[in-house]
Structures are given as structure tokens and as C-alpha cells.
Amino acid sequence: MPTKSIVKDLSLPLTLKRSIEKTVETYPNEWIVIHEALQNAIDAIQRSGKSDGYIKVSMDLDSETVIVEDNGEGFPFDINLFGFGASNKDPSDYRISGEIGVGIKTVIASTKHFELWAIFIDETTGTLKKWHCVIPEGYKYLRELKDDIEINYDEPIEIGKEGTTGTIIKYSFPEDERRVLAFLRQIYNWYFSPMRIHDDLAEDLQGKFKLAIEHYFRTTGYAANINNLLDTYPTVPTQINISISSKADSLKLLPKEFKEIFNDKGVINVMFRNIYWNAEEAINRSKRPRPALIGYPTKTSFPGDGGFIGNYNANYVYVQRFTEWSEIQKLISNPRARPQPDPLDYKTFFEKYVAGIYLVVGSREALRKYLLDFPRPRFIAASGIPSAHDIQTPTDVGGLGWINNICFIVNIKQKLSYGKQTIKNPWLLRKIYDFFRDAFRTTLIHTAQCIAGKIPESAPTLVIAPTQIISRPDLNLPFSKIRKIPEEEIELVALFFELIGKGYIEEYEFWALSTREVYDGKALIHYEGVEINPPHSDKDLHNIEFKVHLSDLINDFETGRKRSSDLSLIIVWEDDFDKVYPTGHINYEVISAENSTLLTEYPIKHVKKALRDRSTGNEIPILEIKQVIENIMNSKVQ
Numbered sequence: 001m002p003t004k005s006i007v008k009d010l011s012l013p014l015t016l017k018r019s020i021e022k023t024v025e026t027y028p029n030e031w032i033v034i035h036e037a038l039q040n041a042i043d044a045i046q047r048s049g050k051s052d053g054y055i056k057v058s059m060d061l062d063s064e065t066v067i068v069e070d071n072g073e074g075f076p077f078d079i080n081l082f083g084f085g086a087s088n089k090d091p092s093d094y095r096i097s098g099e100i101g102v103g104i105k106t107v108i109a110s111t112k113h114f115e116l117w118a119i120f121i122d123e124t125t126g127t128l129k130k131w132h133c134v135i136p137e138g139y140k141y142l143r144e145l146k147d148d149i150e151i152n153y154d155e156p157i158e159i160g161k162e163g164t165t166g167t168i169i170k171y172s173f174p175e176d177e178r179r180v181l182a183f184l185r186q187i188y189n190w191y192f193s194p195m196r197i198h199d200d201l202a203e204d205l206q207g208k209f210k211l212a213i214e215h216y217f218r219t220t221g222y223a224a225n226i227n228n229l230l231d232t233y234p235t236v237p238t239q240i241n242i243s244i245s246s247k248a249d250s251l252k253l254l255p256k257e258f259k260e261i262f263n264d265k266g267v268i269n270v271m272f273r274n275i276y277w278n279a280e281e282a283i284n285r286s287k288r289p290r291p292a293l294i295g296y297p298t299k300t301s302f303p304g305d306g307g308f309i310g311n312y313n314a315n316y317v318y319v320q321r322f323t324e325w326s327e328i329q330k331l332i333s334n335p336r337a338r339p340q341p342d343p344l345d346y347k348t349f350f351e352k353y354v355a356g357i358y359l360v361v362g363s364r365e366a367l368r369k370y371l372l373d374f375p376r377p378r379f380i381a382a383s384g385i386p387s388a389h390d391i392q393t394p395t396d397v398g399g400l401g402w403i404n405n406i407c408f409i410v411n412i413k414q415k416l417s418y419g420k421q422t423i424k425n426p427w428l429l430r431k432i433y434d435f436f437r438d439a440f441r442t443t444l445i446h447t448a449q450c451i452a453g454k455i456p457e458s459a460p461t462l463v464i465a466p467t468q469i470i471s472r473p474d475l476n477l478p479f480s481k482i483r484k485i486p487e488e489e490i491e492l493v494a495l496f497f498e499l500i501g502k503g504y505i506e507e508y509e510f511w512a513l514s515t516r517e518v519y520d521g522k523a524l525i526h527y528e529g530v531e532i533n534p535p536h537s538d539k540d541l542h543n544i545e546f547k548v549h550l551s552d553l554i555n556d557f558e559t560g561r562k563r564s565s566d567l568s569l570i571i572v573w574e575d576d577f578d579k580v581y582p583t584g585h586i587n588y589e590v591i592s593a594e595n596s597t598l599l600t601e602y603p604i605k606h607v608k609k610a611l612r613d614r615s616t617g618n619e620i621p622i623l624e625i626k627q628v629i630e631n632i633m634n635s636k637v638q
Contacts, residue, residue, distance in 0.1 A: 135152070
């Protein structure tokens with residue numbers, strides 16, 4: 001135990017403390033459990049300039065403990081760094097490290113025990129020194145059980161001039177939170193329900209789970225380094241070893257499949273480097289790989305410029321890296337496209353802000369296999385780190401049937417804001433959305449046609465027999481000409497517009513409905529107390545989606561057919577979320593209007609809840625027609 005102790009008074013003005021609490025609340029559980037510590041370790045190795053960097057991560061499910069060890073530059077001796085608002089990062093590191101002054105403090109403020117050992121170089125003497133500190137019960141600060149944190153530490157001890165620098169941090173969480181267990185469940189649920197790992201990539205359950213862990217880290221957070229994938233900021237990738245242990249007591253709390261995953265030994269080990277998931281690498285791992293058309297540097301010509309129709313087929317996967325404007329502009333340079341985008345509209349912007357683009361095109365089956373169902377096929381990264389910003393699906397162009405054949409990642413020269421999720425510059429985001437729209441209609445549709453071939457026709461839908469219709473539950477709505485509870489979207493649409501025609505719903509102006517576009521309708525939404533101006537273009541209209549059950553839309557999100565960030569309203573017959581997901585969903589939750597940031601600021605009549613995307617924080621209002629009708633009938637009775 002360290003021999004010295006200091007109590008840091010963190011009593012702050014109420015507004016500042018609430019600001020800190022709000023900042024910490026924006027951090028998802030997985031960032032607190034591992035990503036913050038992993039980021040610090042990766043940064044420390046990068047700053048040290050070592051070419052043999054390694055990180056060892058141990059997670060113990062029994063004690064809810066995480067240990068992260070690295071051979072980076074070593075955490076410096078500075079007690080003040082444990083206060084909110086302090087950092088040891090040089091400003092030149094911000095593009096890779098995000099905002100300053102919060103980081104690992106969010107972990108400390110969530111743990112019941114935090115311990116650090118470090119060996120660093122004293123800049124004054126040039127010698128190696130080691131030190132140790134312990135911070136107990138940091139979680140009590142945010143639970144308002146105390147206004148300070150206790151730091152127990154040893155003064156640095158000189159240990160010579162030769163040796164290895166590095167840091168070990170060990171932390172555990174309150175048992176009632178089960179954060180580490182929740183994190184592991186998150187990975188399991190995401191990859192195994194439904195099964196997203198092809199037998200060609202891993203055969204047994206343990207092999208698939210290890211691949212799931214690797215894919216998770218290589219597509220999420222700081223280990224998912226797109227800079228290393230694009231070679232835009234060349235560094236030597238860091239070796240990361242992850243060990244997860246669990247004894248019988250913890251295995252009882254997990255699905256029965258976990259016993260097979262751990263093979264009764266209670267330990268699994270995974271090893272990888274901090275490079276974003278690489279389609280070529282996955283193809284090479286496969287027992288029956290598809291041929292890959294590698295587009296860089298000039299091995300295979302980019303087929304989006306109007307040629308190559310019929311030369312390729314669904315047996316291929318096309319992979320391309322664009323890192324220079326001379327290459328990027330090919331994405332909007334098809335002489336056959338009408339209207340022609342003007343490259344000068346984007347040239348200055350891309351040269352200043354965009355570090356590169358990663359493109360993968362293939363059949364839906366191939367992308368599911370090699371990108372593990374690519375849960376986020378099109379998104380924006382900030383200095384190599386995936387952000388929460390998906391690239392919006394262009395709903396005002398044709399050819400949307402090809403959208404799911406395209407993986408498109410844009411890496412920009414910006415930093416992530418607090419929470420390691422968002423990019424502050426809305427103009428920059430809009431410019432990227434516009435570029436993708438132009439690229440999609442100009443070259444990417446053509447590229448998908450070359451590589452993926454024709455879209456298979458859907459199987460015919462069987463007509464329900466009349467006896468089945470008659471036996472369906474009655475709607476029992478006296479003023480309605482619709483007799484049965486909706487079981488098809490078209491029935492829900494008819495009922496919705498009947499309610500509008502009867503004057504029971506007045507908050508929406510519909511400008512278009514479609515069975516061909518990605519989303520069902522375009523409308524103006526009248527928020528309570530907000531004056532709505534007439535639309536000047538399609539961008540002023542909101543995307544609306546009809547679904548009989550809310551779970552149907554969540555399935556569309558999970559399979560990539562639709563994006564939560566594109567929608568402004570969901571109209572459902574029934575919210576079946578709790579019925580379908582009795583233990584909750586890893587990526588989505590239904591929240592009340594009172595707990596919705598969006599609906600608190602912009603309430604909508606009859607809307608009592610919203611669907612929240614946990615990964616982005618995006619909220620979509622839910623208009624539940626079943627509840628609207630119940631309210632109408634209750635008001636008539638009264």
C-alpha cells in the first residue's frame with residue numbers, strides 16, 4: 001500500500017458539477033469498461049515512438065476487474081492529472097486523442113477501486129523512475145456520497161537509466177453494476193443473435209466468439225484505427241492481447257453457450273493489432289475465399305466511370321483506398337452521369353479536411369461474410385477513430401437497391417468531442433453527406449452493378465385466405481370503415497389517414513408516399529409551440545416510416561436496410577419492444593417523452609415515447625396508433 005495520501009477536494013459549483021456528470025453520462029458503458037484505458041495505452045505507445053508496442057488486457061468477470069498493461073512512455077508522476085480538466089497530452093496529440101481533461105477520469109469516477117503502477121523517464125535527470133497510486137471509491141463522487149477523492153501514492157523511486165517504460169492500471173466496479181459482464185453480453189448478443197459469423201471464418205463456438213471480440217475492437221473505439229488501414233498517418237500498429245476469465249459462479253449468469261465458449265477452463269485469449277477491420281484480411285482467412293479486386297494502387301481500375309459492365313460478377317469483392325484528391329475525385333467523375341457534379345465544389349474541402357476514404361463493394365452475401373454483416377456500412381471517422389455519425393442514405397436519388405452492396409468510410413482530420421462519439425462541425429458533416437450522394441448516383445451504383453450483379457427477385461408473397469382475415473381480431477372503432485386490427489403496413493397507412501380525415505390527428509402534412517423509396521413518406525411535422533415554415537426543398541421534409549410493430553423497424557436497422565439517423569418519425573400500430581426484447585436490446589431502447597431530450601424540447605401531440613439509438617444518442621419519436629385510438633375511445637366514454 002502506498003505510504004502517502006492526499007485528499008483532492010472536488011467540491012464544485014453545482015452547475016459545473018452537473019456539467020461533469022452530464023459529460024460522464026455521455027460515455028457508453030463499453031468506453032468506461034475498456035475503451036478509455038485502451039486509448040490511453042495506445043496513445044502512450046504512439047508518443048513513445050516504439051516499434052514493438054504491446055498492450056495486455058485482462059478482464060475478470062468474477063471480480064468485475066480490468067487490468068490494462070502497456071510498454072508506452074509511462075504515466076507521469078503528477079497527482080493533479082487526476083482532477084477533471086487536466087491532461088498530459090501535447091496539443092499536437094489532440095487529433096488522435098479527442099478532448100482533454102476527461103478521459104480516464106470517467107473510469108476513476110465509476111470504479112470502487114483504481115490502482116496504477118508506472119515507470120517513466122524523468123525529463124530532469126534522464127533516469128527511469130517508478131511510482132504507484134491507489135484511488136478508492138471514486139464512484140461515490142458522482143453518486144453524491146462525497147465531494148472529494150482520496151489518492152494514496154508513493155513518491156517516485158529512481159531505478160536506473162536503462163529499462164522499459166510502461167503503465168499498468170487495474171480497476172474494479174461496484175458489484176451491483178456488473179459493468180464487465182454487461183460488456184461481454186453486449187458482444188455476445190450483437191454477434192450471435194442473429195449469427196453473424198460464417199463457418200468459413202471460424203468453425204466452433206469459441207473460435208467464433210474470439211473472432212467476434214476481435215471484430216468488435218477493430219470496428220469500435222481507438223483500436224479500430226482507420227489511419228492504420230489507410231496508411232495516412234503511418235505508425236507501427238500495436239499488438240493487443242485480450243484475456244477474459246470467468247469461473248463457474250459467473251458462467252451461471254451467462255447464456256449456457258458460454259460454458260462451451262470457455263471450454264470449462266474459464267479463460268479465452270484473443271490477439272490482434274489496432275487496424276480497422278480489413279476486408280482483404282478476412283477474405284484471406286476464409287477457407288473458401290472469393291477473389292478480391294484490389295483497387296490500390298493501380299491493380300484494378302475503378303469501375304465506376306462507366307465501363308466494365310459485365311466484366312465482373314458476384315464472385316468478386318472490390319476494395320479500394322482513396323487518400324489523395326486526384327483519386328477521390330474519381331468517385332464523382334462519370335461522364336455519363338446527369339447532372340455532372342462539379343469537382344471544384346469539393347476539392348478545397350477534401351484537401352483540407354479529408355484524410356482518406358475506404359471503399360468495399362460486393363454482393364450482400366459476400367459483405368455479410370467478410371465484414372461480419374457490416375453493422376455500420378457507411379460512416380465518418382475522426383482522425384482514424386469511428387464516430388457516431390453514419391453517412392445518410394440519399395433518399396432523393398434512384399438505384400437505392402444497390403445501397404447495401406456498398407461499404408463507405410470517410411476519415412476526416414478532426415477530433416471527437418466529449419463522449420468520444422460526435423463531431424462538432426455540422427457544415428463538415430453536411431458536405432460529406434452531399435459528396436456521398438453525388439458519388440452514389442454518379443459512380444457507386446454502377447460499381448455495385450459491376451461487382452454484385454443483379455439484385456435477386458423477392459419470392460412472391462402468399463395471399464391470406466379469406467377465412468384467416470375474418471378470424472382476425474376486430475378493431476372495434478365505431479367511426480372507422482376499417483374492421484380489423486392492422487397486420488400489414490398498407491392497413492396501418494389506411495387507418496392513419498382515416499384518423500387524419502376524421503380530424504383526430506392533425507400534426508402532419510404529407511407531401512409524398514412511396515413503395516419504391518427507402519422510406520415510406522415525406523412530411524412536415526408540426527411540433528407543439530413551434531412555428532413551421534413552408535418547405536423550400538426536399539431537405540426541409542422529414543422521413544416517415546410506417547411499421548405494424550416497432551420490432552420490424554429495429555430489424556431493418558440491424559440488417560442495414562434503414563438507418564435510424566435518417567428518420568424523423570415512426571408510425572406503428574403497436575410498440576412491441578418489451579415483448580420482443582424482454583431483457584432489453586444492446587443498441588436500442590424505448591424511452592418516455594419525459595426522458596427524451598428531443599420530445600422535451602419539441603413535443604408532438606399524441607407522441608408519448610421515442611426510440612433511442614444507444615450508439616449515437618439519436619432519438620426518433622414514436623406515434624403509436626393503438627394508443628391514440630385507446631385515448632380517443634376513453635375520451636368519448638368520459
